[in-house]
Amino acid sequence: MLGQYLEGVHETAPLIHNITNYVTVNDCANILLACGASPIMADDQAEVEAITAICGGLTLNIGTLNSNTIASMILAGKKAAQLDHPIVLDPVGAGASPLRTQTAAELIGKLPITVVRGNVSEIKALSDGSSLTHGVDANAADKVNDDNLWEYFSFTKKLAEAWGTIIAISGEIDVIANKDKAFAIKNGHPLMSRITGSGCMLSVLTAAYVTAAKKTQNSLLEAVAAAFCTMGIAGEVAASRMGEMDGNASFRNYLLDAVFNMTAEELDTKAKYELVSYTDD
Numbered sequence: 001m002l003g004q005y006l007e008g009v010h011e012t013a014p015l016i017h018n019i020t021n022y023v024t025v026n027d028c029a030n031i032l033l034a035c036g037a038s039p040i041m042a043d044d045q046a047e048v049e050a051i052t053a054i055c056g057g058l059t060l061n062i063g064t065l066n067s068n069t070i071a072s073m074i075l076a077g078k079k080a081a082q083l084d085h086p087i088v089l090d091p092v093g094a095g096a097s098p099l100r101t102q103t104a105a106e107l108i109g110k111l112p113i114t115v116v117r118g119n120v121s122e123i124k125a126l127s128d129g130s131s132l133t134h135g136v137d138a139n140a141a142d143k144v145n146d147d148n149l150w151e152y153f154s155f156t157k158k159l160a161e162a163w164g165t166i167i168a169i170s171g172e173i174d175v176i177a178n179k180d181k182a183f184a185i186k187n188g189h190p191l192m193s194r195i196t197g198s199g200c201m202l203s204v205l206t207a208a209y210v211t212a213a214k215k216t217q218n219s220l221l222e223a224v225a226a227a228f229c230t231m232g233i234a235g236e237v238a239a240s241r242m243g244e245m246d247g248n249a250s251f252r253n254y255l256l257d258a259v260f261n262m263t264a265e266e267l268d269t270k271a272k273y274e275l276v277s278y279t280d281d
């Protein structure tokens, strides 16, 4: 079922506008190319509306936000809204500083965000201030596990309703929800948290999948789940290639290669997820 979403990206080759951080920008461009999409990074207020207008989707990542890029995000987001383009928000480090938390909240309040993709501590910090991030990483105390999974289903459903977005929480178990349904995804590998950028790359990948799904009139929720499974499976494949002297630099390259070589069949075969419908309860 999810493989068709990768095919959709290959067939439509969506162009994605990214206003993102300067730490992981090159990895974000490369993972978009790896999945068959195209990246353009542009963050000056004088051009963001024109760039958004030639693209199919937009990623807003606040990882190294500043007052110029915050204004650019609002301008680009409003243009994307006018053109009915999907917008993915990555609230990097929300909870780590008031500027990050307030900016992410402002973007959610002012723009019709399609997907908020963050780690569990970032999303909790934004929902009710109930967590502290470990910098840009999740706080171990917030971890989603089999015991608290239903609490997180209910949490993401409520948040999806309140914000009118898809909520996509990443981690060892990913939880992705709209107001009606939720996916729990169990692909991935612990090494993914030992490189910088696995979350940022996942956000741009998500933008590519939802942009393609919108164009082909497919489910945006399933498109997000397909992007998450793609990333998780790529992490598993990359980990299986690690040699004795390999470290996080090799892992990052193997991860990109795994996305580049991913097929719809591989995605369908290796995806590990549980789908829950709230209308059942």
Ligand SMILES: Nc1ncnc2c1ncn2[C@@H]1O[C@H](COP(=O)(O)OP(=O)(O)O)[C@@H](O)[C@H]1O
Pocket (backbone or CB within 6 Å): 118, 119, 120, 136, 137, 138, 170, 171, 172, 173, 174, 187, 188, 189, 190, 191, 192, 193, 197, 198, 199, 200, 202, 228, 231, 232, 235
């Ligand atoms: N311990 C883990 N086991 C399996 N997958 C993981 C683990 N930690 C992170 N991931 C995966 O890494 C990717 C990035 O997630 P995460 O580390 O939560 O984002 P961020 O880098 O924004 O904090 C996701 O695909 C997630 O599923």
Ligand SMILES: Cc1ncsc1CCOP(=O)(O)O
Pocket (backbone or CB within 6 Å): 021, 023, 024, 063, 064, 092, 136, 195, 196, 197, 198, 199, 200, 201
């Ligand atoms: C380390 C760091 N500092 C600001 S942005 C950034 C990258 C965060 O990337 P990710 O959330 O994908 O690990």
Ligand SMILES: [Mg+2]
Pocket (backbone or CB within 6 Å): 092, 093, 118, 119, 136, 199, 200
């Ligand atoms: Mg992140």
